[in-house]
Amino acid sequence: MPAAPDTLKTSLGSVDLVSPIVLAAGTCGYVDELAVALDLSRVGAVTTKSITPEPRTGNAPMRVLDVKAGMVNAVGLANMGIESFIRDKAAAVRDAATVVIGSIAGFSVEDYVQVATSFAELGTMPIIEMNVSCPNCEDGRLATATPDTLARHVRAVREVLPDQQLFVKLPPDTHGLVPLARAAIESGADGLTMVNTLEVLSIDVHTRRSVLGRARKGMSGPAIHPLAVRLINDVYRGVARDAGVPIIGLGGVLDWEDAAEMILAGATAVGVGTSLFVDPASPKRIQKGLRRWVRSQGCHSVTELVGAHEEG
């Protein structure tokens, strides 16, 4: 009997994935910490915590808040810095059971170039993601201030990544996202990851002060899902489809229906973040549902459904 078709196999540019499900930056440890709960060889990719040139302690605790329709965080890019990452995590990256996407954060063009150069030298991460959209630290979104500033950052990083796919992670801006996406693509991005957390404010009504140490924080989870779907569809139709550039869609994906919606909106792969805090094994459940859905749509491959949303 011929082997069953591999319904969930897909690719991000030249990188093949066993599944469209990707573990999102900052929600699954540095590399392989979630292997205790999940068979990583069954997920499409894991994304590293965003790495900066220097170690960062991040914002003061408390940094995470449970809200009615998701989660608010003010982690502030806490991470071990590139030197420790290369020293302590190179083996985990090399031996990872799945594709590892290296995430970079920074506060200047030089920061991004420095980390990208080290990632390129490591040579074991075929996709590098520029986090240019962190809302919960000072200057975390300098690079996306305008399409021109983003273009400058992307061009500089592109130059030091000759062999890797370069993805740019965009903020959930409700206006002006297509021009940002276009600037990233025209400056050399091979793909887009969207969306990062939404910048929000939560107030403690007793103290009248901001809940959590910082005024501005990042919202993730179900509340941002429909917004993410709309933005993915806008960018897919506005620029990514014609440019042949894949999108990793994320924002509030908790179950297979959420993931399927993102795929129909135009996402080639789907990131899972907040869901991992509720149930670290949720990607397994999501993939099972997706496999059934693809067949129920009369398709052999999930790739046939990318962008298949019918308007109207």
Ligand SMILES: Cc1cc2nc3c(=O)[nH]c(=O)nc-3n(C[C@H](O)[C@H](O)[C@H](O)COP(=O)(O)O)c2cc1C
């Ligand atoms: C606690 C926490 C930490 C995060 N850290 C990062 C990070 O280091 N880099 C990054 O690009 N995104 C980071 N994110 C954003 C997620 O990768 C994702 O874009 C966002 O949470 C939306 O997806 P979700 O609703 O599935 O969580 C973080 C999110 C959370 C909740």
